[in-house]
Amino acid sequence: MSNAQEIRQLTPEEFDVSMELSQYAFQYKVKPEELEERRTKFKAERFWGVFQEDELLAKLTLLPLNLYIQGEAVPMGGIAGVATWPENRREGLVGRLLTHMLAHMKEQGQVLSCLHPFLIPFYRKFGWEVYTDYKKYTIEVANLPVRTELRGGTVKRNVKDIALLDSVYHSFAPRYNGTLVRDSEWWEQMVLGDESHTAVFYSDSGVAEGYILHQIKNQQFLIDEFVYLNEHARQALWTYVGNHDSMVKQVVVDHVPADDLLPFLLRDPRCKQETVPYFMARIVDVPSFLQYYCFNPGASEMRQLRFSIKDEYAPWNEGEWDLSISPDGSARMERAATSGPGQDLLMIDIQAWTAMLLGYKRPLEMLAYGRLNGPQKAAELLEQWIPVSKTALLDFF
Template identity: 35%
Template sequence: MTIHRLTDKDFEQAFQLSCYAFQVENPDDHRQRAQKAWDRSINIGATENGQLLSKLALLPLAVHIHGKTMPMGGLAGVASYPEQRRKGHVRQLLGHTLQTMRAEGHLLSYLAPFSVSFYRKFGWEILCEKTTYTLNAKQLPKPLPIADGKLERVDPSDPRICAVYEKRLCHGMLVRDPQWWDHLQNGAYKAKKAVLYIDAAGEPSAYMIYTIQKRNFTTEELIFGDQKGLNALFAFIGQHDSMADTAELTVPAAEGLSYFLPDAKTKAETIPYFMARIVDVAPFFQAYPFLADGQGDFVFRISDPVAEWNDRLFAFSVKNGKAHPTTVGGDEPVFETDIQTLTALMLGYQRPTFFKHAGFIQGDEKALQDFFRLIPGEQPALVDFF
């Protein structure tokens, strides 16, 4: 068996494997979309005697990390034929793909896990959660008049939606390039509806991608920057009280939407969404936007059984929001943790003290507190899927 980058001649085998593994009905209906996804991906597979056994797609993307754009490798379409599972193919695929991401300059990797525990073994950790609020008829927002601005029903391809997304980009979210917008607007969002909120100054400032089916109002994206925009979108939902008996609003858990809903006790289901992994610790530290009002010298002992370049000591100095590599002097406090915890800590999945109290990171108490004060406090969010 060999692990290698696939070429166009391997597309048909990869397509058939995806259809089989993900139980796709009517494969021909998905072929064109699959070809587009293939063309924008780095495709890696395990083959033997010309037969594809396992494969995955690596998407060269970028994400917004505390105000800074970082290159990110998105993993999708991880699949094996059932008879090829439990033979270590995926472990080898992931190891090979991490090397590829490192060579491509990706500092982070995201994936949507079929099993959180499975990907934790390879260094990925929960990045964020999503919450679905289910509103019954009595909990639907009231159809109140909008005090400022106006609402426009638009096509999801309206360029103003792109502008609002970029303006409201939050920590952890995908930096959508034109190719990704095309993927959404001519794919997942093509059959959906959209509404845009224009504020009193005439600026687009919030939008919602949604569907109405079987008297249920369902959101796909709900992007807003302030309470006026959110209230306007709520009023739009309320205006559909003759068409919908229920509503399902799905948003990043970090939005804390229950605080703004008409009934804070609305039924809510929160589940882990995407996982993330630091691909290359040294350049990640140097690129990371630490808070500028502190400084210090720190040493980490990182364990990473899959990416050997991360499995070592890292010494760096932080000053004016930037980290610079240093040499280990021998008297610095050493923090010990694994690559999963380091990822979740730096990206803000939980507060830093959570990892300390749980024993996931160990070291000198004062030095840990000094380091924690340098990490921005914003929780990550993500609305895309791949």
């Protein structure tokens, strides 16, 4: 590694070289008029690169976002746009960038980080772990949910009121760990595409209780997002979809939360179903993350367990910790005053720790498959203390 290499944020003047690398690495071409529009929206402070004598060798984007965890917004650093020139690959540049960003996120108070992996094993090496799956359904028109006569309420098409759509999404998303907190800019740039249609269900009182984002292409009705707050809204929106039966042959529902029950509710559940491991997450700073986290409330006494956490790329997490949980479920993590194997020590890496706390996997599962090591009794206590949760993410970045 040359001493001339440095990691720093890009400057506004480095937009062109950043776009050149992105287009080469991700194999796309931006039209000149779109390029100028992107230039006006370029937020250089979100782009980080490895430079050698002012030559950009590798880069990534760090997005300041928030995730819902247990219904509350938690600061998260979103990693996106990781790219390296082919002649600079396998030189450890991305690893250096990721390690640098972990320290930076810790300084910024971003206690979580998420990314969409090009290769899951690569990012597992640096401490990220799969934290959510999604389902994708392909349903023949003849097998769509039965159309029902509306018992009050109405469906309106092509509603683009972001505040209204977000009010429905905001009521739905906190049910899961790991969904994104959206703002109006995110809705405009990342959710509502130029080719997307919307359909919103309103109750008799005029309150929006569900929506779908969809496109119609090549005789397929493509649902990008299906959000509903009650069964009445779900049935009404499926009736709206079913009324397109003369226009399409199939309905494809993408990025459905993994706990969805649609196949069971179909006349014939044997539609094409795919379960796809999706985004990865990692806890950036264990003690700080636990300030946002609530374990199951317990008896009147304080509950304690000791952990040995392995986290090579965020050494501030590495080592032995004492977890103390108050009766109300609030917790703190403190460095163990003494070290040693101990009778009740649980050993875990940051990947499994993240998957457990977010609700993707359970402690006893981790123990059974060797991802959590220690006494059965201690793991059973942890199983009782960590709330049962579901994870989901409807977005991409």
